[in-house]
Each structure stands twice: as C-alpha cells, then as structure tokens.
Amino acid sequence: MKVFAISDLHLSVNNPKPMDIFGQVWEGYESKIFADWQERVKEEDLVLLAGDFSWAMKLEDAKADFELLQPLPGKKILIRGNHDYWWASISAVRAALPQGMFAIQNDAMKFGNLIVCGTRGWTVPENGEFASPEDEKIFKREVIRLDLTLKSAKALQTNGEKIICMMHYPPCNFKREESEFTKLLEQAQVTSVVFGHLHGYKRRETHFELRGIDYYLTSCDMVDNKLTEIGV
Numbered sequence: 001m002k003v004f005a006i007s008d009l010h011l012s013v014n015n016p017k018p019m020d021i022f023g024q025v026w027e028g029y030e031s032k033i034f035a036d037w038q039e040r041v042k043e044e045d046l047v048l049l050a051g052d053f054s055w056a057m058k059l060e061d062a063k064a065d066f067e068l069l070q071p072l073p074g075k076k077i078l079i080r081g082n083h084d085y086w087w088a089s090i091s092a093v094r095a096a097l098p099q100g101m102f103a104i105q106n107d108a109m110k111f112g113n114l115i116v117c118g119t120r121g122w123t124v125p126e127n128g129e130f131a132s133p134e135d136e137k138i139f140k141r142e143v144i145r146l147d148l149t150l151k152s153a154k155a156l157q158t159n160g161e162k163i164i165c166m167m168h169y170p171p172c173n174f175k176r177e178e179s180e181f182t183k184l185l186e187q188a189q190v191t192s193v194v195f196g197h198l199h200g201y202k203r204r205e206t207h208f209e210l211r212g213i214d215y216y217l218t219s220c221d222m223v224d225n226k227l228t229e230i231g232v
Contacts, residue, residue: 001112003164004041004074004227006033007050007196008081008219013064015055025221032225037072040227045074046111047227050196050218051081051120051168059096062086066098075111076101079118081168081196106145108153110161114232117153118166119145121181121195124173142169143180150188162191162232169197170217176210186211192230194218 011030041047056062069076078101080087087093090105097103108117122142123135130136146167153163171181171193185193196219206217206228218228 001114002042002045003048003114003230003232004037004045005048005050005166005194005216005218005230006220006223006227007168007194008052008199008221009033009049010052010055010083011065011068012055013068014061015057025225029220029225033220033227034072036226037074040229041072041074043073046114046116047072047074047076048116048164048166048194048218048230049076049078050118050166050194051079052083052196053078053081054084054086056086059086059088059092063096066096066101070098070100074100077109077116077118077166078103079166079168080105080120082120104166106149106152108149108156108163110156113159113161115153115156115161115163116166117149117163119149121146121167121169121171123169124171124179124181126173126175139180143184146181146184150184150190153190154188163188164192164194164230164232165190167193167195170195171215172210176208182210182213185213191232192216194228194230198222 054062054065093103104118106119122139172179192214194216198219208215216228
C-alpha cells in the first residue's frame with residue numbers, strides 16, 4: 001500500500017468557478033491531476049486530500065464533486081479546508097460520501113498498518129504575534145483540536161503503526177520555527193504531516209524535514225498538479 005496526497009482541488013461541478021483566472025498553472029489542472037492519479041494509484045493505495053476540496057456552499061452541491069473522484073483508484077481521505085463551506089456535521093459528511101471516500105475531523109482512522117488523523121489548523125503567528133485577538137482565539141482552539149486528533153490516533157496505535165497527520169493550514173510559519181502545532185506533532189511521534197492552503201508560495205520546496213518529521217506541502221498548483229507520494 002502506497003500513500004499519495006494532494007490538496008486544494010477547488011472542484012466546482014455544480015458551482016462553476018474557473019481557476020485559471022489565478023494563473024497559467026490552473027489551466028486544465030483537473031485533467032492533469034486525474035491523469036497522474038490514474039497512472040500511479042492502485043486500488044489498495046491511500047490518497048490524502050488535505051482540504052479545500054470543493055467550492056460548493058452546500059453539502060448537496062458537493063456530491064457531484066465527490067462523484068467526480070469516485071471512479072479514480074484508491075481510498076480517498078478528506079479533511080476540511082477553510083473554503084469547504086459545504087462541510088456540515090461530520091456525521092452528515094460521512095453519510096454523503098460515496099464508497100471508498102472517508103472524512104476525518106479531529107479524529108483518526110486506521111488503514112492496514114497506517115493511522116491517518118487530521119484537523120484543519122490555523123495560521124501560525126510570525127514573531128509570536130497574531131493578526132488580531134480573534135485570530136489568536138481561533139489558533140488556540142485549533143491547538144486543542146490537534147491535541148484531540150493526535151490522542152485519537154495514539155489510541156488506535158496498538159502495534160507501533162506509523163501515524164500520518166493531515167492539516168489544511170501549515171503547522172509552522174514561513175521561517176519554519178517551532179509552534180504549538182509542531183510541538184504536539186513531535187510529542188505524538190508522527191511520521192509525516194501533509195498540509196496545503198499555500199498558493200504561489202515563494203519557497204518552492206514542498207518537502208522538508210523538521211526534528212524527525214517529514215512535512216509535505218501538497219497544494220495542487222505547488223506540485224505541478226501531480227500527486228505527492230508520502231514516504232511511509
């Protein structure tokens with residue numbers, strides 16, 4: 001079983017919103033992603049989708065975007081991004097997903113000898129300063145949610161299974177300094193972290209290592225609209 005990841009697909013079957021207005025890299029991006037997916041992924045593999053899956057505003061409208069991915073091989077695992085307004089309660093989302101698609105929200109699931117957990121996260125402050133008191137409040141709430149997420153993963157870890165964590169927001173700032181998120185990830189001995197959210201990021205390095213953990217930036221426009229294979 002291999003693990004692949006990609007994020008920020010911004011699909012819009014029922015809510016057409018052309019992405020090529022954001023640059024040439026978005027021209028025909030869906031076809032490029034799907035072609036790469038078909039070529040590399042097998043049915044037993046996992047594909048992690050780290051947020052901003054659909055532009056839909058309602059869960060009912062997002063179902064067409066689910067159906068777009070359903071024929072593709074592999075088990076698809078989603079977390080919520082900041083633009084996934086369609087994401088209702090986790091029970092409603094799970095009930096709406098077709099076979100072979102799974103949703104994670106502040107919890108974890110085991111797939112063979114791997115545990116996948118995930119939560120949205122929030123913007124990590126630069127120089128220890130938040131943009132606003134509300135921003136700080138949300139950040140602290142998301143730290144609690146990551147803690148719950150990792151505890152859920154550890155509870156499933158019965159035989160040394162490796163843990164992969166998905167977050168939509170980067171868990172560290174642009175300087176890659178230690179944060180409350182990275183501290184928790186290290187304490188839980190997570191193997192890899194998959195995240196997205198960033199577009200047009202100046203640093204083209206999409207895979208880096210911090211204190212024993214591999215971090216993968218998987219926003220589709222940052223990885224040339226190809227899936228990233230996650231080392232396990």
